[in-house]
Amino acid sequence: MDIFEKIAKHMGPLGQHQKWSHGYFSFPKLEGQIGPHMNFRGKEHLVWSLNNYLGLANHPEVRKADEQGAAEFGMAYPMGARMMSGNSKYHEQLEQELAAFVGKPDAFLLNYGYQGMVSIIDCLVDRNDVIVYDAESHACIIDGLRMHMGKRFVYQHNDIESARKQLERATKLTAQTGGGILLITEGVFGMSGAQGKLKEIVDLKSEFDFRILVDDAHGFGTMGPTGAGTHEAQGCMDGIDVYFGTFAKSMAGIGAFVASTEEIVNFLRYNMRSQTFAKALPMPMVVGLIKRLELLKNSPELRAKLWEIATALQNGLRERGFNLGVTDTMVTPVFLKGELLEATALTMDLRENYGIFCSIVVYPVIPKGLISLRLIPTAMHTLDDVQRTLDAFSDISKRLEAGQYKNVATATGE
Numbered sequence: 210m211d212i213f214e215k216i217a218k219h220m221g222p223l224g225q226h227q228k229w230s231h232g233y234f235s236f237p238k239l240e241g242q243i244g245p246h247m248n249f250r251g252k253e254h255l256v257w258s259l260n261n262y263l264g265l266a267n268h269p270e271v272r273k274a275d276e277q278g279a280a281e282f283g284m285a286y287p288m289g290a291r292m293m294s295g296n297s298k299y300h301e302q303l304e305q306e307l308a309a310f311v312g313k314p315d316a317f318l319l320n321y322g323y324q325g326m327v328s329i330i331d332c333l334v335d336r337n338d339v340i341v342y343d344a345e346s347h348a349c350i351i352d353g354l355r356m357h358m359g360k361r362f363v364y365q366h367n368d369i370e371s372a373r374k375q376l377e378r379a380t381k382l383t384a385q386t387g388g389g390i391l392l393i394t395e396g397v398f399g400m401s402g403a404q405g406k407l408k409e410i411v412d413l414k415s416e417f418d419f420r421i422l423v424d425d426a427h428g429f430g431t432m433g434p435t436g437a438g439t440h441e442a443q444g445c446m447d448g449i450d451v452y453f454g455t456f457a458k459s460m461a462g463i464g465a466f467v468a469s470t471e472e473i474v475n476f477l478r479y480n481m482r483s484q485t486f487a488k489a490l491p492m493p494m495v496v497g498l499i500k501r502l503e504l505l506k507n508s509p510e511l512r513a514k515l516w517e518i519a520t521a522l523q524n525g526l527r528e529r530g531f532n533l534g535v536t537d538t539m540v541t542p543v544f545l546k547g548e549l550l551e552a553t554a555l556t557m558d559l560r561e562n563y564g565i566f567c568s569i570v571v572y573p574v575i576p577k578g579l580i581s582l583r584l585i586p587t588a589m590h591t592l593d594d595v596q597r598t599l600d601a602f603s604d605i606s607k608r609l610e611a612g613q614y615k616n617v618a619t620a621t622g623e
Contacts, residue, residue, distance in 0.1 A: 222573045234553060234569065243267050243461075245590045247566075254566040255594055257584040262431050262539065263511040264589035265501050266461035278496030286492045291318075292479070295489030303499050304466065310506060311429070311437050311454065312446040313468035317478050318495075320487050322455035322465035326424055327353040328483035329453065329467055330393070332476075333422070334359065337388030339379040341372065343395065343405065347424060350393055359388065366398075369409045376417045389420065396425030396439030397432065400570070400583070402536025404428075407440055411448030422451040430459025430505050431539055436512050460501045464490050514588040515539060518595060522586050525599045531606070541584040542570075543602065547609055552580040554614040555605055563601040 220227065227235065239256060240248045243266040247256050265271050289295035300318055308316035319325030330353030334340060340354060340361040354361050362378050365371035372392070379390045394405040410421060425438045433441030436459070440449045451469045456462035467477060478484075490498075504511070519539040526533060532544040547555065552571050559565045559582075570581035584598070608614060 230553075234556065237566075239566070245587065245594055249560065249566055252564060254560065254564045255597060257541075257565070257567040257586070257590075257598070259587065260458045260585060261461045261587050261589070262459040262515055262585070263461070263505060263508075264514075264587050265459070265504060265511075268504060270504060271461070271497060271500055274500035275493055275497040278493035282492035282496070284491050284493060287489050289489065290485060290487055291489045292485050297489075297492065297495070299492065299495045299499065300489065303495055303502070306499070306502055307454075307466050308468050308474075310435075310502065311452050311468050312441070313452055313470070315471045315474035316466045316468040317474050317481075317484075318490055319465040319467060319481075319484060320490055321463070322426060322457055323349040323352075324483050325455075325465040325467065326350060326453060327356065328481045329422065329451070329477065330354065330391075331356045332481045333451070334391055335388070337383070337386040338391060339382055339386075339388060340391050340393060341375045341379050341419070342393040343367065343372075345395075345398055345401070346393060347395060347399065347426070350395075350424060359386070367403060367406050369406055369413070372410065373413060373416070376413060376419060379419070380417055390418065391422055392419050393422045393424070396423050396428035397538045397540065399427050399540060400542065400574070400581075401534050402538045402540030402542060403534075404432075404439055404443070404537055407449065408443040408445045411445045414448065420450040421448065422453065423449050424453050426453070426455040426465075427458055427538065427540060429454030431512065431515065436505055436509075456498055456501070459505060460498060462494060462498050462501060464494065464498070511588045515586060518588070518590045518592070519586040521592055521595045522584065522598065525595060526602065529599060529603055529606075531602065539586055541586060543582040543584065545580040545582070545606070545609060546578060547580045547614065548578065551609060551614040554616070555580065555609055556582075558605055558608070558614070559601060563597075563604075565598060565601050 237249060243261060245256055246253055287295040287297055304316045304318055308314060326349040334357055336358035338359050340357055342350060342363055343366055344363050345366040360382055362375040364375045383390055394410060396405055407423060428439035430436045432439040440446045451467060453467050455465040523533060523541055526543060534542055534544055536542060549571055552569055556569045568583040570583055575581050
């Protein structure tokens with residue numbers, strides 16, 4: 210069969226809907242200044258879909274730093290990969306400040322978060338090593354696992370007894386291969402909002418010989434007394450061997466970093482193919498990230514406001530009977546019972562009649578028969594935004610239960 214013919218017949222679980230979903234449910238365009246209120250299809254909407262936790266995207270000091278960085282260096286500088294010709298004192302400054310903030314001796318900047326995690330996994334382990342990982346790990350972790358030539362064992366989500374059993378299996382196998390064990394989990398699971406059980410996993414080191422890699426994309430900047438991450442929040446910073454954070458969430462930027470001992474970071478620095486053969490982060494972004502990190506560390510009121518909004522939103526939803534699952538972080542999923550067409554009609558109702566834009570998650574990301582509306586609170590939202598959303602969700606819930614969304618036209622008013 211011709212490859213293109215095969216693709217045309219099997220566009221994938223999400224791609225099969227692209228003809229009617231593109232531009233509205235998938236690949237929508239939000240326009241205007243980044244913030245809680247933006248334009249969607251020519252109308253202002255209250256937006257709960259931006260990973261701008263601390264509101265730094267349009268912070269005046271950040272905008273000024275970004276502007277000055279672009280004016281001084283342009284977007285091309287530095288021209289080359291870090292190892293060859295793309296290094297600078299600013300890249301190294303940001304690495305040193307990040308390492309100190311998350312409690313590690315050294316750190317290494319990465320061009321992208323997704324690509325970075327894939328490459329970290331590929332770099333850290335060889336075919337003799339065994340990976341043990343959480344069943345609900347992010348797609349970037351799963352793709353990193355696909356590159357692993359050795360064995361991998363999955364444990365049930367956040368189930369320490371299941372993790373223990375898989376570590377037992379891994380220990381027996383590595384006794385034969387001579388390899389080591391790497392356990393991978395997340396600090397904050399981005400879909401459910403649950404914290405990974407980092408402290409309990411660290412405690413397993415008293416029983417087994419293994420290393421821990423934590424993807425804390427959503428926890429960095431939001432969790433812990435200083436915002437250093439979920440490992441800080443759980444009091445186990447020293448027990449995490451390799452810490453990974455991104456700039457795309459609390460820092461409102463792009464790129465990522467990995468932090469560990471000097472030896473391990475240097476190993477990654479000289480062996481990660483995705484960094485050795487790729488252009489360094491552009492200087493304007495690096496300069497801007499230094500300012501973002503400064504504000505993240507020195508503006509605790511931003512994190513306090515984030516949690517004020519998240520708490521008000523979650524408490525209000527729970528008081529009205531909504532199922533938020535197991536979230537104990539700022540990530541706010543709202544689970545409803547319904548099918549795909551009901552999900553699309555409900556989402557259109559929210560957007561067209563209430564002016565509320567949030568992400569919709571359906572099968573195959575979550576089980577069939579469930580709808581998840583994923584809300585991401587930020588420090589820029591207000592309590593009025595929360596109240597408006599609570600009232601709208603109460604309305605749509607009643608309509609869903611009454612079966613009104615079974616007919617898509619009902620939601621659109623056509």
